[in-house]
Amino acid sequence: MIHSICCIGAGYVGGPTMAVIADRCPQIQVTVVDLNARRISAWNDDDLSRLPIYEPGLAEVVGRCRGRNLHFSTEVEGAIASADLVFLSVNTPTKTKGAGAGQASDLRWIETSARQVAANASGHTIVVEKSTLPVRTAETVKTILAAGPAGKSFAVLSNPEFLAEGTAITDLENPDRVLIGGEDASAIEALASIYGHWVPAERILRTNIWSSELSKLTANAFLAQRISSINSIAALCEATGADVIEVGRAIGTDSRLGSKFLKAGPGFGGSCFQKDILNLVYLCGHYGLHEVARYWQQVVELNAWQKHRIASKVVASLFGTVTGKRLAxxxxAFKADTNDTREAPAITICRDLLEEGAQLAIYDPKVDGEQIRQALGVPPSAGAPAPSDDGLWQLAADPLTAASGADAIVILTEWKTFSSLDWSALSAVMRQPAWVFDARRIADAGAARAAGLKVWQVGLG
Structure with a gap:
């Protein structure tokens, strides 16, 4: 029976997952550890609105459990030593140099975490891969654990997450499935018994460890492929007079396809899709499956094309230049209901517009200026923008401030509030003629046009 859990990594997966486990299993002590003291301090902040991750419902779950059986700490070694089960939930970004650079996953933090477990665990410990990993990574983890001090034993499991940012708490509390892969039957059942406190038995799937690892990469690859596919059709809709929403609805009723991931937009983002597809490309190439690798590589390339296409559409519509023009x-964020900006389509689109000399006023309800600065690699402009051919950006406090003096509004994240903007008020403060570029198909286009604005929406001819 599991009495104590340690999770290494207090990020987008580790924090919410452990909070829900603690909430549903009050008899288990759950400790989330991270060497980032600032992040741990934010998780422990008395003001739950300051948690480092924004997810609807997360603050309420943390509020119920923190201090009871949910703890956040930088004391990694002690938490490992007292744990019956250790989750590895650290970052696995795409490598930037060396063999496989640009495609393969960087596993340095998985290796570091495995070495920490090997050194500090006591007795028998179940080690669970929670991060998204290349197939056969468990072999590396097992090798590291086996090389540790004598007198310890380990069982290694794969338990990939299938969370969508913005709905992570709902996904955890009512999952489509929980996947557990491994070779040690007792360890599998120990982990299954934890999820069994709230997940129906038929939704807890057991596989071998390699199938579990590969299932996560495959799921993300299939979902990302659908986004790129519908975005390619969106461009055709614009050229032919068709409507991508109508096309998506028509094919979504086909029971062989389903209706999810058939909404056109500026492209997919987030920490998983691109990273996982690139890793899949790398693995296929490693095993000599070059045709398969080229197929999945095209999904990534089409996604990049979609982002550049939208930036080009803005420039072309504004008389071929945005130099010195203010754009709201x-x-x-890469999607609504999260403050995550990793691989956000807005980054590429904003960089393209800055390169063209645009003056950007950026507003997002949950993303702060420091995140934007890090993502764009450019500091914000101080004070009122001066006439210049160089692109610059500033943080705006609200949509009206962003639109003041702007030639166009560009909607890049599907925040619900953007569906009910006061277009008359916005139009009144903009420089005419003014445009709305709705890359999410969320705006009230009729109201915007009635306010005197020109409107472009993705996938609509």
């Missing part, structure tokens, strides 16, 4: 950017 509404939304910077």
């Amino acid at each position: 950017i509404l939304g910077f």
